[in-house]
Ligand code: SF4
């Protein structure tokens with residue numbers, strides 16, 4: 001089986017030092033944990049391969065580097081290379097760390113390559129007949145096992161096994177392979193759109209106290225804990241829709257987002273309906 | 274028909290034959306050492322200082338066990354004297370001179386007495402720390418050679434002989450040739466390898482009266498990093514392991530062994546010996562606790578560490594690098610260097626750190642701090658205290674190195690006490706604030722030399738941009754790295770431990786402590802201060818200056834027992850039957866002291882973590898501050 005692990009330039013959450021995102025290091029561990037019979041290759045699209053050099057010390061023997069400008073969308077270059085490599089499994093972190101962090105690259109790739117995407121994987125095991133078993137984390141300790149035949153793209157959840165230790169000697173022996181990238185045409189319209197983006201203000205992250213909606217002020221400690229962990233109360237009170245009609249599902253989601261204040265309530269004039 | 278005349282040649286001839294056989298056996302052994310890596314050895318100075326190294330440095334260690342020391346003097350001295358005298362009797366004027374044989378008989382007699390002393394340690398019951406196996410035959414060989422020698426020399430002296438002489442000579446020959454034969458695999462190897470080891474010792478500084486304890490820097494561009502197999506050790510290290518006499522002194526001193534963790538330094542050294550040697554007799558001493566079966570291959574190119582190899586990884590990660598074994602070893606073997614070499618290969622080449630140590634080492638590499646905490650938070654302990662930060666191009670008298678302990682709530686109290694004492698004494702001091710990175714001590718002891726060197730270089734660059742008189746630190750691990758290990762990377766500083774600095778302030782009259790005469794204190798020596806730096810007096814002098822009644826634990830000073838906090842052992846956390854700090858606190862409790870004085874953040878944390886503790890744990894700075902406040 002051939003496995004590609006997508007690597008991105010990240011930053012340490014505290015020191016800000018350039019590091020390989022933890023999720024991607026965990027992805028490497030999952031991949032090499034399948035055994036030496038499988039070919040594992042790292043794939044990085046960005047201006048500088050050194051940003052992901054740690055991957056070589058954490059289990060990868062080889063990283064392919066696609067030179068892509070810092071601001072450019074890495075998806076087209078990655079999609080082209082992955083189409084050529086045709087791996088049976090593509091692993092990515094569920095989002096970056098300290099870089100753009102959109103969390104959208106795996107989805108963009110799955111769409112471009114027409115692959116199924118299994119999010120939040122925490123375990124991998126080979127199954128008979130070249131199939132794979134993937135354990136997904138559904139949050140709060142809940143798991144789901146998916147068994148399917150490749151090729152497939154999976155993102156890794158933080159609950160996956162911790163990364164392998166960094167071995168300086170291995171990093172020294174590992175190799176980067178530059179891969180030529182066909183220049184991606186940026187349509188003038190897109191470029192103009194990018195230029196027209198409003199200026200972004202950057203501020204250091206500040207942890208804010210978490211407001212627990214509807215937490216009882218009084219009550220026993222157990223009740224307050226229940227409220228805080230969502231075992232009861234608002235977050236547990238959602239509605240379960242089984243195989244809903246897409247329109248209905250979208251309406252439910254919008255209603256929920258408005259309820260929790262992520263989206264503004266519809267102004268009557270804006271409403272197309 | 275052999276008469277007394279020809280026997281005066283045959284007997285010396287026997288000794289010459291013994292010497293020849295011993296030489297052959299040594300050369301066969303030396304062929305194995307040649308598998309090791311090259312090492313530059315100052316042969317001439319080594320040879321010149323051999324007598325001194327033996328008579329002063331080795332004797333200093335051996336003499337801690339009075340019986341062993343006397344035994345050794347009598348048996349080895351007797352054997353050397355008797356054999357030399359006999360060998361010289363090959364010259365006819367001596368061999369034909371009957372009173373000469375009287376002297377020889379006396380020398381052999383001394384040796385015979387010594388042989389009995391050797392036997393008394395092993396029969397009827399062997400002391401538990403000694404090894405059995407080939408060592409159990411040793412007293413018989415010694416006694417055969419000594420008795421045979423005594424009788425033969427006596428008969429020659431009396432001019433008697435006749436029918437008895439061939440028998441006594443045969444007895445001497447059996448013992449003597451047996452001893453010479455044992456130079457390759459048996460107990461007598463320690464004599465030959467031990468002498469060569471003293472000449473070619475990898476740390477000659479040890480004999481120059483300074484603590485030569487810094488780990489040797491690893492060339493990160495070398496083709497192989499660390500020691501994976503015997504051939505990765507330098508040849509003089511391989512030789513040094515062959516010098517081990519299986520006396521078990523290291524085993525008795527080892528805290529991990531006492532706690533039932535799977536480490537026995539004697540067995541570790543013997544595994545290095547057996548790993549190299551194709552025909553080593555089976556090990557016959559105490560095993561690694563946990564009773565793992567002997568396994569693993571032999572040869573210069575076998576893997577030494579692994580779940581299926583000779584040395585289990587848990588053995589390697591149990592070591593606290595406390596150097597108690599090195600301190601006790603009469604053969605001057607460097608166990609900690611061996612452990613760290615093996616760890617370097619595991620960590621750097623294989624990434625085989627213990628699972629629990631991966632997190633802290635990763636944070637050290639990525640954030641410059643083992644807990645991954647912001648460097649700026651290091652000074653949080655001093656909230657409300659005035660703690661000046663030394664900016665680039667700034668100048669201060671004393672640079673206070675805070676170390677990792679500053680993040681710890683408990684240890685923050687000790688540091689607050691120290692800062693207040695410095696204020697009281699009007700010391701001009703400052704800290705590096707967010708520019709202070711970890712010294713890399715943890716990474717280095719765990720074999721991650723790459724991370725250590727990166728941190729060392731970053732810290733040295735930070736320090737180079739600032740002007741300060743000396744560094745004072747309350748952390749002996751930081752002290753050891755800054756004082757002894759940074760010079761190899763170009764950072765040379767005057768580094769003082771806070772206890773020494775506080776003593777200086779008291780002696781200069783800048784601190785006027787009152788007396789705390791109603792407290793009884795026992796002082797626990799930190800390994801990295803006492804053994805690594807030879808500093809045992811200043812902390813005691815401070816305690817005496819504040820008038821506490823001071824009691825010593827059975828193991829103190831350079832022979833103190835470790836708290837279990839060094840060498841990354843707390844993060845590796847290899848399970849044992851007991852915990853090292855519990856053992857140490859039990860030893861402290863034996864003194865009846867109400868307070869255990871400490872001088873190291875690791876000791877504070879380890880000893881405070883002991884459940885059912887009867888005594889309080891107080892840093893020397895805390896006690897001194899209390900005395901200073903009482904004196905006002
Ligand atoms: S350094 Fe300490 S823990 Fe390690 S083997 Fe020696 S005595 Fe045991």
Ligand code: SF4
Nearest residue numbers: 517518520521523602
């Ligand atoms: S290593 Fe040293 S202390 Fe330990 S058994 Fe061998 S000679 Fe004795």
